[in-house]
Amino acid sequence: MQISKKAHSSLNLANNDLLETPDKKPTNHHVIRSNKQEESAIKEPMVVDVSTYNHPPNLQKLIPVSHIFGAYKRVKNVITRTPTQKSMKLSEQFGANVYIKREDLQIVRSYxxxxxxxxxxxxxxxxxxxxxxxxxxxxxxxxxxxxxxxxxxxxxxxxxxxxxxxxxxxxxxxxxxxxxxxxxxxxxxxxxxxxxxxxxxxxxxxVHAFDDEKIIEGQGTIAVEILEDIPEDQIDFVFFPVGGGGCGAGISSYFKQVHPETILIGVEPEGSPSMYEAIKQQKVVELDTINTFVDGAAIKKSGAIPFEILNSVLKDIFLIPEGHVCTTMMKLFNEEGILVEPAGALAIAALDRFKDEIRGKTVVCLISGSNNDLGRMTDIRMLSEIHQGLQYYMFVNFFQKPGALKQFIIKCLGPTDEITNLEYTRKNNREKGPALVGVKVKKPQDFEAIKSKMEELKITLRILQPNQEIFKMLL
Structure with missing residues (x-):
């Protein structure tokens, strides 16, 4: 039996038959290549304190390593051993060795x-x-x-x-x-x-989706493959999405026993922060309302077992706005050719928040799934552009007189600005009447110019935000 020294350096597992590890897979075909010459980020002498983000491992709270290896022996002939690929694009962008665990390539297109x-x-x-x-x-x-x-x-x-x-x-x-x-x-x-x-x-x-030890053991097998596939001796960061918490609990249990120096980062959508609130309040809570756009992670109440595990490991959960998730999805598709669902983009979306900390480090992000309906792409693009400040929807109060709309278009819009939506009904018994107007601009400061011109013409507006109930009419 061969035991990977790198994967099990902190444990004495050699005499346990339950802990037979899968054979090391070659990594040369697990690289997403860019048109530029392949480069590896050079490690810099920079220290990131694991205690800033993670608690010291509490082994009593974690799923035992032997249970996760037992799960791997059960599932390995049924699942696809998905690649852990180095992304040259993301590595160049962040000055790091960025790997992505491709569970979007699993048989059912998720872990x-x-x-x-x-x-x-x-x-x-x-x-x-x-x-x-x-x-x-x-x-x-x-x-x-x-x-x-x-x-x-x-x-x-x-x-x-x-x-x-x-x-x-x-x-x-x-x-x-x-x-x-x-x-x-x-x-x-x-x-x-x-x-x-x-x-x-x-x-x-x-069969619970996440609040079950057998489920958590199975999801923890992702960590087994990551540690076997990464060529670097040290994995500095692992980013994973959090919904109910089963996947994160499994990955955290394995890493904190086998590779405790790795910093673990859980990422949740801003509109459904159930695990964030649970850790903040130190108990499982049920949210009154949630935004279900990131459907794979939209949970009102996180799992009790995952909470106990993640609360013992993570000091915080990092929240990502749904619009930023959409921007990451579009970028992955356009630059990497990878089509993911919203929850599948959460981990990579968090890299922007940690760009200083991960520079020069080895990072793994879990792409959790790719079950995305192409019919949603129009909404995804719209939410991405809103997040970037390139598209706006607003209620505009026009004067009820001939030429009011024409005046707005001619005097307020610039040569590259575009009207994407207009709903307007004139009412003769009112001095002003509201219209729903959608505007797309080339850069965020162009919209500031539009607002300034509207102010000069005494045209009032109210910008709609994606988290408002009325905004659902646009999706």
Missing amino acids: KLRGAYNKIISIPESERHRTVFCSSAGNHAQGVAYVCNLLKINCVIYMPTNTPNIKFNAVKSWGKQFVQIELVGDTFDESFRASKERCNNENGIY
Whole structure:
């Protein structure tokens, strides 16, 4: 048996048969190349204190390494061993060695298959006549459907009514005759409550999306592959997305026991900060409302088990605005040719926030999935441009007189400015009337010029923000 010295330098694992590691994979084909000559970022003598971001490892809170290796032995012949690729574009941009773990290339196009298989294969043969139940925003559902079809187990999967079509259709495809889908509620949490109640009533077996040790063990196998595939002796940072917390809990458990000097960064969408609030308040909390745009990480209430693990490791969760997530998605597609779902872009989106800390370091970002409906790309592009200050939607109060709109276009808009949306109804019994106007500019300061000219003409406006309820009319 061969044990990688790099991956297990801090543990004495040589005599434990459960801890047999997968063979080291060659890394020369795991590189995303740019047109420029390939370069490796040179390590600089810069120290980043792990204690700034992470607590000292509390081994009692973590999933044991032996459990994660046991999970890897179970799942390795079912899953795809996804590549950990060096991104030359991101490495050049940040002056670092930036690797991306490509779980978007997993069989069901997300890492969720790992946990689903590890959980369901653990069900005793004598119990497999019972129906499996789960709730999911889409990716966990695909993993469960795939495994239930593979093992010939019936399953009932609850999904929110706003689940993207690509995920709904994929669940039907993977599960075939063994899956029944129920669309209930607007969020994962509403769907979860309905599925759990039915599971209890029908004596089913529940496969939770993240709040289950077997699920967490399965997701932790991602860390096994990362440490085997990275050629550098030291991994300085690992960035991962956080929704319910199962994936982050698995990765954190493994790294903090095997490679404790690595700084772990959990990233959550700004509109659904359930784990952020849990760590801040030191208890699991349920949010009143969430933004479901980053559907793969839009959770009102994080898992109790993942919270205990992540709270023992992470001092904070870093929040990323949905617009910045969209900008990262567009950039990944345009520059790397990688199409990801919103949650899949969270980890890479956080690099801008840590650009000083990661300079000269070795960094790994998890791309968690690619189940993105192409029909959403128009909205994604719009939210990205709003975040960058290149597109604005506003209510404008025009004077109710002939030529008011013409005056606005001629006197307020510059030669490169563009009207993208206009909804206006003239009402003769009012001095002024509101219009919904969308404007796209070449650079943010161009919009400041538009506002100045509108002020001179005494035209008032109110800018709409993506987090406002009325903004949903535009999506």
